Amino acid sequence: MILPKRLQRGDTVGVIAPASPPNIEQLKRSFIFLRELGVNVKIGNHVQDINGYLAGADEDRLHDLHSMFKDPFVHAIFCAGGGYGTGRIAEQINYELIKRNPKIFWGYSDITFLHNAIRQCTGLVTFHGPMLASDVGKEGFDDLSKKMFQQLFEPKELHYTEYISPLEVIAEGECVGELVGGNLSLIQSMMGTPYELETEGKILLIEDVDEEPYRIDGMLNQLTMAGKLASAAGVVVGDFKNAVPTNDKPSQSLDEVLDHYLKRLEIPVIKGFKIGHCQPHFAVPLGVKAKLSSKTKSLIIMPGVQ
Template identity: 75%
Template sequence: MVLPKRLHKGDTIGVVAPASPPNIEQLDRSLPFLEELGLKVKMGKHVRKVDGYLAGTNEARLEDLHEMFADPDVKGIICAGGGYGTGRIADQIDYNVIKNNPKIFWGYSDITFLHTAFFQRTGLVTFHGPMLASDVGKENFHELSKKMFQQLFDPKELHYTEDISPLSVVNEGEAVGPLVGGNLTLIRSTIGTPFEIDTVGKLLLIEDIDEEPYCVDGMLNQLAMAGKLEDAAGIVVGDFKNAVPKRRKSSQTLDEVLNYYLKELKIPVVKGFKIGHCQPHFAVPLGIPAKLSSRSKTLTFFPGVQ
C-alpha cells in the first residue's frame, strides 16, 4: 500500500480525460472550484479531443496520463469525467511511471478500471470521488461533495454514518480490510483479464447507474460465480441510480436482486451509502483499510494521504 502525499495550497493539479469526451462547458465551470481550494490547474494536452465516444486516441489519452504522473510539479490528478475507454489503455500504461511518481489520483465510474489496475500493479491508494465535468461543474453540486476534497489536504479519518443517509443492513457483522471496487460494470469487466479484481480479505464497494435490475443480476451472478463475493470480507453497497425496469414489464426490484446474491453471504453487507453517481457523493480512498460495521451502521476509513 502506497499513500500519496497530501496537497497544500498553491499546488498544481493535473486534469486528464482517460475515458469519454467531457462536457467542456461544465469542465470550464468546474475550474473556479479548484482555485477556491487554493490549487493551480494544468490541463492535459488532449482533454478537449474527441474520437467518437473517446476523449482522443488511446495514444493521446495515455500521453496525458503518463505526463501528469511524470511531471514533478503536478501533485495530484483529477479526472474530467468517465464514460468509456479506460479498459482500452490499461495494458499499455507504463506502471513504473506511476510506481516511481506516486500521487493523488481521483475519479470514479469508468475510472474504476484504472483504480483497480493502479492498486494491483503499484499498491497506490487512489480516490473514488466526484469528477470535474461530470459533477463539480453542475449546478446541483452538493456542499458535502465539495467538503470531501478536504481529505486531500488534511489526513484525518473519514466516518460515514446515518447522518449522511439512511443505511440498511443486509447481513450483520463487522469487517476490516482495504476498500476496493467502485462501478459494478467496470468491476465485472476486469474478470478474466490481467487486471481481474482481487477481493480476498477486502471490502468490496459496488455502485452503478442506469442499469436495470436484470443487468445488475447478470453482473452480480458473474462476480458470484468467479468467487469475488464469497472472497470479500464485507460488501459496501453504494448508490444505484435509476436502477429500475425500463424495457421489461415484469421485473424483480433492485433490492430483490441484491438480497438474492448478498443475503446468504457470511460477511457483513450494508447498503444505502451515497457513494457513486449521486449527490451528495461521499468520496472515499480505495486501497486503504476501512471498517464496516452493521451494528453501528458505520463505515470508517484511515487517512488516504500522508
C-alpha cells in the same frame, strides 16, 4: 500500500480525460471550485479531443496520463469525466512510472478500471470521488461533496454513519479490510484480465448507474460464480441510480436482486451509502484499511494521504 502526499495551497493539479469526451463548459466551471481550494490547474493536451465516444485516440489519452504522473510540478490528477475507454489503455500504462511518481489520482465510474489496475500493479492508494465536468461543474454541486476534497489536504479518518444517509443492513457482521472496488459494470469487465479485481479479505464497494435490475443480476451472478463475493470480508453497497426497468415487462426490483446475492453471504453487507452517481457523493480512498459494522451501521475509513 503507497499513500500519496497531501495537497497544499499553491500546488498544481493536472486534469485529464482518459475515457469519454467531457462537457467542456462544465469542466471550465469546475476550475472555479479548484481555485477556491487554493490550487492551480494544468490541463492535459488532449482533454478536448473527440474520437467518437472516446476523448481522443488511445495513445493521446495515455500520453496525458503518463505526462501528468511524470511532471514533478503536478501534485494531483483529477479526471474530467467517465463514460467509456479506460480499459482500452490499461495494458499500455507504464505502472513503474506511476510507482516512481506516486500522487493523488481522483475519479470514479469508468475510472474504476484505472483505480484497480493502478493499485494492484503499484500499491498506490487512489480516490473514488466526483469528477470535474460530470459533477463539480454542474449546477447544484452538493456541499458535502465539496467538503470531501478536504481529505486531500490533511490526513483524515472518514466516518460514514446514518447522519449522512439512511443505511440498511442486508447481512449482519463486522469486519476490517482494505476498501476496493467501484463501478460494478467495470468490475465485471475486468474479469478474466490481468487486472481482475482481488477481493479476498477486502471490503468490496459496488455502485452503478442506468443499469436495469436484470443487468445488475447478471453482474452479481458472475461475481458470485467467480467467488468474488464469498471471499470478500464485507460489502458496501453504494448508489445504484436509475436501476429500474425501461419497459413494461415483468421485473424484479433492485432490492430483490441485491438480497438474492448478498443476503446469503456470511459477511457484513450494508446498503444505502451515497457513494457513486449521486449527490451528495461521499468520496473515499481505495486501498486503505476500513471497518464495516452492522452493529453501529457505520463505515470507518483510514486516511488516503500522508
